[in-house]
Amino acid sequence: MSSTTTVSTPARLARGLALAFAGSLLLTVSAKVSVPFYPVPMTLQTLALLVLGFTLGPRLGALSVIAYLAQGAAGLPVFADTPAKGIGLAYMMGPTGGYLLGFIASAWLAGIFAARGWTRTLWRALSASLLAQAVVFVPGLIWLGALIGFDKPILALGLYPFIIGGIVKSALAAAIAVALVRHRAR
Template sequence: MNLSLNNKVLSEVLAPQQGAMLWAKKAALVIAGILFLAIAAKIKVPMWPVPITLGTFAVLTMGAAYGARLGMVTILGYMLVGAMGFDVFAGSSAEKFGLSYMMGGTGGYLVGYVLAVLALGTLARAGWDRSAPKMAGALLIGNALIYVPGLIWLGMLYGWDKPILAWGLTPFLVGDAIKLALAALLLPAAWKMVGRARG
């Protein structure tokens, strides 16, 4: 697949775009992104068969809006905050947090978060975030990059004789479909608003 990586991502069209203020903007975006990821991870919407958490939605949309480079700084900053023991992950609690939580059953999904941010940022740079169908394709790729290491991690941690797919995949598919549909509409809509503001 030949990608032309010449498009701006959403974060780059926000002023300022040069000088010291550009670096201040980037720092503010990283801090805001970490807070966004932390808050979204804690939001649970009642749904069948399991509640929908907004962590993956936040990771994928942030990756597309920030681009690969700024997105990677943000997601790694988020991981660092979590590793330091702050309660920023979906299932972490006062009983289990920090590195002990990250090395548990969720560890592979956290690796997948990093891969997904890189993929979404790259595809957004290629312009896939400008239309709903392409954005949906990018989100499917990002979601797969979260699940593959997540399921491999579960299998290696608990054994392949366990119901790994029933634990780590199938209960979340309905919620993920809803989140992906929402994100596929959100990013192109944001670009349309940017176009109107400039016009």
């Protein structure tokens, strides 16, 4: 192993950790831009997730989300409506808990799509964005149903109000991703 490799590995690790931390800060800011819905608020977090995955790749995108969730679990007021609606694990066990878990898969999947070249054209990027965002709803709806009861209108509470906003955020994330790919190509 050459000295160049050993020197660059700690620098590369530090760069990766710094990017993941910056990504977690972006998620925090995006959580604070919120439209109050019940039982789950609408935020800009899915837009941030998609952009993180598209730009940082699957590992660093997912690591950004994990860092964000760890900060929230530790009691930092990083989530939407915190500290007013609680902090830490108590907040994470509430109605948004499943969506928060879905964030990891969403950022990872967006990163996979980007690595496979889906962010080179707007239509493919939009498809990737919609699919990666949809992943958030799987654990989110299951968690919400387990929490409030599957006899309640889970889709009306946890999916339908977010469809139009989700499409808009997916389109924005796709446009940002394609613009960044084109900018890098120059």
